[in-house]
Amino acid sequence: GSMFKETNQKFSFETEILRTGAYTHDPVTNPEAMPIYMTTAFNVEDLDDLEQRYAEHGFCYNRNRNANRTALAELVAQMEGGEAAIVSSSGMAAIYNSILASVKAGDHIIADQTLYGETVEIFTDIMALYGVETTSVDCTDMEAVKAAFRPNTKLIYAETIANPMMTVVDVKGLADFAHQHGAQLVIDNTFMTAVGFKPLEYGADAVVISLTKFANGHSDAVCGALISNQSFIDKAYKFQVLIGSQADPFTSWLVARGLRTVYLRVSKQMENAQKLAELLAVSPHVEKVYYPGLATHGQFELAKKQFTHGFGGMISIILPENRQKMNQFMRKLNLAHYAMTLGGYRTTLSYPVLSSHYDMPEEERQKIGITHGMLRISVGIENTEDLLHDFKQALTVYDD
16 A cells, blocks of 8 residues: 555654654565564554454454454464454453353352452452352362352353362363353363363363463463353453453463463473372372372362373472471472462462462361462473472471
8 A cells, every 4th residue: 555655755854753664665474483563553544444454353453453462362262172262461351351251240150169369359359249149169069069050140160170279170060060051161271271171172161261371381471361152252352352451462472482382381291290299199298289180189080081181280288387397398499489370381389378369268268278288389391300309308308
């Protein structure tokens, strides 16, 4: 079009500053890596061009569409086996969006009793204000789920592997039950990613992921995704545009870059986690190990059936309730560091009582088993022997 043509006309200094080099002279086609489209808008030729872009869902304004976000949405939809996806400014935004697209005032939600703490707060502190009631139950117990079901129940919400108890839900069982009664099932697949499990293949209606974690894998981007069928995503997309919770171009670019190696990283993290869980399980200093890949795990048989590639990269352990010793243990570790995130390429630790479940009342924490001796481990891609040896030597602080 004409506006991309060069004009020989010279303008004054302050005008030239605005227009020179605004567009590339040569067509820049097929770069090996996706460029970052750091622009709030895309110039339009005229009104016909504008209407044409609307018709084909082209690029006009960044909050609606951006090439990096669109590319990432296509990638995560393909990865999780869904028709479409939206990419959000955080995992929390994706979670909130999934709930908004599932319920309205007067509806009822059944949520698993063990979820990421702030997910619980969406139900209690936001949805409750708008006439949506939530009942939390142990979603590993189908009878409890059935007992909690009401005529106005429209959503069942659970995590593939619950944070931080590592309980495993029967996704197909929950999906079948929800669908028999006209409800939808949303599953948070953050802990497994599509490498380990694809909830949509087991009947879930929608999947949310905090892409911040294993998906991006480099602890440098906060981002989330919601994946589902086209009509669910159309609804969620409209909410996202209005709320303005879309991911920015640079973050979208970073996460797409991180995802290119997700299979290699998560495969290695699962392998390391299995070995580390086995080591911790025989340590005299560790009172309990929560990991779906151990035969002692409450849902081991189900986990074996659902997870064919490994049991995830997350482990929770119970150490003696001695804060001074736990501090010493953390300081003695060379490879694992405390970090308020998970899923990165390095092994990191977190203490649920002072992080993910800090706002949960003590008696509720105790009820689901989050004690003051609990430490959550996000396993990295270190050399397996190095990692095992490091935990072994650090545990010696409990010898005396």
